[in-house]
Amino acid sequence: MTIEKVSQEAKLFLTQYFNETDKPYEYLTQRIAQVNSEIDQKGYYTQTYDEIVYGAKLAWRNSNRCIGRLFWERIEVADARKADTYEEVFDYLLSHIQLSFNHGRIKPYITIFRPQQEKKNIIKIWNHQLLRYAGYQTEEGIIGDSDSIQFTKICEGLGWKGARTNFDILPLVVQIGDNHPQWMEIPDDIIPEIPIEHPDYPEIASLNLKWYAIPIISDMRLEIGGLDYIAAPFNGWYMGTEIGARNFADEYRYNMLPKVAEKMNINTKHESNLWRDRALVELNAAVLYSFKKQGITITDHHTAAKQFEVFEKHEAAKGRDVTGKWTWLIPPVSPATTHIWHKPYTNDILTPNFFYQDKSYQPLSCPFH
Ligand code: ARG
Numbered sequence: 001m002t003i004e005k006v007s008q009e010a011k012l013f014l015t016q017y018f019n020e021t022d023k024p025y026e027y028l029t030q031r032i033a034q035v036n037s038e039i040d041q042k043g044y045y046t047q048t049y050d051e052i053v054y055g056a057k058l059a060w061r062n063s064n065r066c067i068g069r070l071f072w073e074r075i076e077v078a079d080a081r082k083a084d085t086y087e088e089v090f091d092y093l094l095s096h097i098q099l100s101f102n103h104g105r106i107k108p109y110i111t112i113f114r115p116q117q118e119k120k121n122i123i124k125i126w127n128h129q130l131l132r133y134a135g136y137q138t139e140e141g142i143i144g145d146s147d148s149i150q151f152t153k154i155c156e157g158l159g160w161k162g163a164r165t166n167f168d169i170l171p172l173v174v175q176i177g178d179n180h181p182q183w184m185e186i187p188d189d190i191i192p193e194i195p196i197e198h199p200d201y202p203e204i205a206s207l208n209l210k211w212y213a214i215p216i217i218s219d220m221r222l223e224i225g226g227l228d229y230i231a232a233p234f235n236g237w238y239m240g241t242e243i244g245a246r247n248f249a250d251e252y253r254y255n256m257l258p259k260v261a262e263k264m265n266i267n268t269k270h271e272s273n274l275w276r277d278r279a280l281v282e283l284n285a286a287v288l289y290s291f292k293k294q295g296i297t298i299t300d301h302h303t304a305a306k307q308f309e310v311f312e313k314h315e316a317a318k319g320r321d322v323t324g325k326w327t328w329l330i331p332p333v334s335p336a337t338t339h340i341w342h343k344p345y346t347n348d349i350l351t352p353n354f355f356y357q358d359k360s361y362q363p364l365s366c367p368f369h
Helices: 002-022 027-042 049-060 069-074 088-105 146-157 202-209 240-247 259-262 275-294 303-315
Strands: 076-079 110-112 123-125 135-136 139-142 172-176 183-184 193-195 211-212 220-224 227-229 353-355
Touching: 002 027, 002 049, 049 069, 049 076, 049 220, 049 353, 069 303, 088 110, 088 172, 088 193, 135 146, 139 146, 139 303, 202 275, 211 240, 211 353, 220 240, 227 303, 259 353
Parallel strands: 076 110
Antiparallel strands: 123 172, 135 139, 172 183, 193 211, 220 227, 220 353
8 A cells, every 4th residue: 555545544544433433523633634744754653542443343344244243343452563572472362262252252352463564573374263173185085174274284384283183273373574484282271162962963963073162263454544454363253054054064164964964864865855954954053052052152144134134224324334245144044034135235345344365375385395
């Protein structure tokens, strides 16, 4: 981003912040003047704590793929912009896991490291999510999560050794500046995981499935007022279908539907008895049941859709349009039972927002090996 663009984006963001919150009348003009003089001197500016907090909330509110946006004002922010050493960064990441888990009452949470514009000692998180299972391609087929195969190779290249079970939690991998990345194993006792069982089909437990409690996306860029926070891991809580209908069910992921159908004693010979659909529904019921049994926050897609409808009403009442990406907002199970199915959404991209960014590592070949 050019300096002009940063100043332009800063002005837009500060104006929105001013308009949506009650600030004294002089605030906006004074702050814009201050920000511009900072930009003139250093090429970027430093946002206040309140600005990054409001920016993070807006980024969530503007996330077109997210059905959970009713709670956009509830995200808590850890201001990690001072973090400078590997030790400090790892400490922030481990606290993020613990504080967002909150003994099972999961809190939407974001840890914000210094923005790219500061240039010195830029912090990069190589993980896609802070908690994620490794995946290995072996002669006998894939072990673990196929979604992680490339990153798992990188980790092994850096000296990490996976136990090669289907559920090995990957290490945290961080790079500061152009230094060699460092990795650390997440201590077992802070990894919340839920064994999957079904209240009516006890056999499903014998599949030995489990999943981690919190989806903490750590590879997206948070853009606020012209600044790029390229390390800003954030989380909400899971919607059951993400695990039950995608992570466990996709053929290219854990591919469990045939095994679930077998445990349910359903014939899988013909498609027309809908064994896939029946297995899918019960697998999803098992995920929701298991999380709830352990007292860990999770939502089902019907509740989430209703909450999204409330969000749409709130936004309309404020005179704002809700942008959305329909293909992502509809749940992968029974989508037409939700109101989302039946209406269009415009996928306009507003900022602040979260954006995809290039991977911090070279796929397959690690630059340090
Ligand atoms: N779908 C991703 C997964 O299964 C997580 C994406 C974020 N999800 C969320 N509920 N905030 O790991």
